[in-house]
Amino acid sequence: MRTVEHLPLPQPRREERADAARNRAHLLCVARRMVAELGVEKVTMDGLADRAGLGKGTVFRRFRTRAGIFHALFDEEEKRFQERVLSGPPPLGPGAPAAARLAAFGLARLEFLVEHLALVRAGLDTGQPKPLQHSPSLFHVQMLLSEAAPAAAASGTLALQLVAALEGPILLYLHPAEQAGPGLVVADLGASWCDLVERVCG
Amino acid sequence: MRTVEHLPLPQPRREERADAARNRAHLLCVARRMVAELGVEKVTMDGLADRAGLGKGTVFRRFRTRAGIFHALFDEEEKRFQERVLSGPPPLGPGAPAAARLAAFGLARLEFLVEHLALVRAGLDTGQPKPLQHSPSLFHVQMLLSEAAPAAAASGTLALQLVAALEGPILLYLHPAEQAGPGLVVADLGASWCDLVERVCG
Structure with missing residues (x-):
């Protein structure tokens, strides 16, 4: 018997997915606040990354474009x-x-x-x-x-x-x-x- | 009699207008060639100014945006x-x-x-x-x-x-x-x- 078959999906992958979902929810929440405060035209990808405390790469991977x-x-x-x-x-x-x-x-x-x-x-x-x-x-x-x-x-x-x-x-x-x-x-x-x-x- | 009243519109202004029309025709011609050669996505305001041999300010004043x-x-x-x-x-x-x-x-x-x-x-x-x-x-x-x-x-x-x-x-x-x-x-x-x-x- 190989116990590995009874394990759930590899833990690291799951954590990544949960992270991604959390990042997405967090980014949308911050972006919504920025739109309300600054107006659409002042919201940039860099500004969103800064304010959300996440890397620019994360923001880019999530949304692709502004x-x-x-x-x-x-x-x-x-x-x-x-x-x-x-x-x-x-x-x-x-x-x-x-x-x-x-x-x-x-x-x-x-x-x-x-x-x-x-x-x-x-x-x-x-x-x-x-x-x-x-x-x-x-x-x-x-x-x-x-x-x-x-x-x-x-x-x-x-x-x-x-x-x-x-x-x-x-x-x-x-x-x-x-x-x-x-x-x-x-x-x-x-x-x-x-x-x-x-x-x-x- | 003040001769100035019989003069046409001030010469410098007229020359500016003719220049502007020439610049516009030239810019459109260069832009059309760039679109044909490079495709729309590769045409930028800076690239157009360079290739047309005109200042970036001229291109910006003419078109406002890309x-x-x-x-x-x-x-x-x-x-x-x-x-x-x-x-x-x-x-x-x-x-x-x-x-x-x-x-x-x-x-x-x-x-x-x-x-x-x-x-x-x-x-x-x-x-x-x-x-x-x-x-x-x-x-x-x-x-x-x-x-x-x-x-x-x-x-x-x-x-x-x-x-x-x-x-x-x-x-x-x-x-x-x-x-x-x-x-x-x-x-x-x-x-x-x-x-x-x-x-x-x-």
């Missing part, structure tokens, strides 16, 4: 948003007709993106777009469109274009000044999103 | 594209029904964006989005939509969402690998753009 820091912070907010879609009250959550959920999804998404605007923009890395299969918005829009307008959803790319119609104006085109204040533009975008959904779902 | 270099290069391609829309043959140019022109606009735009993909992505500055009123695509889409579906065009934001539906998948979501090769995804995007236009214009 945008990666903000992307990771936004991902945590994204998870909470997805929870509302997957198990929150209708019409955003399950229980309403698909076309109504699609309209509600757009309204909630616009509000959410504007709320986290600095973070989501800073997290965009135009050199390394996020692979499609990792877009939770695309997943929901495709699913709801398949139910509300199966013919429109057949190609898969119309769902992607609807996601772009929803997120693009906030991410790409609108100047911060146009979004600030009373949220007028966002209200307009919400109304025309509902119009678009109605036209597409017929 | 993205500004690529944005200026893309703008020159953009002007040629706009010419095709404004005075080229139908259905992209004038002479076809508005809904058909809108569909043709999308197909031509997708091809155009993919052709200049590296440049357009490198020219995106997510910290400084381009003000809406400077988007020629929005101008055309709004104009064609007003003719093809006046009710849909009334708010102005639906036209913006259609521009985002068209440009967003290329600019934001698709991974370079997904766009390369046989252009399958782009063909799909073109087909679903035509579907979308038909649904919106009824």
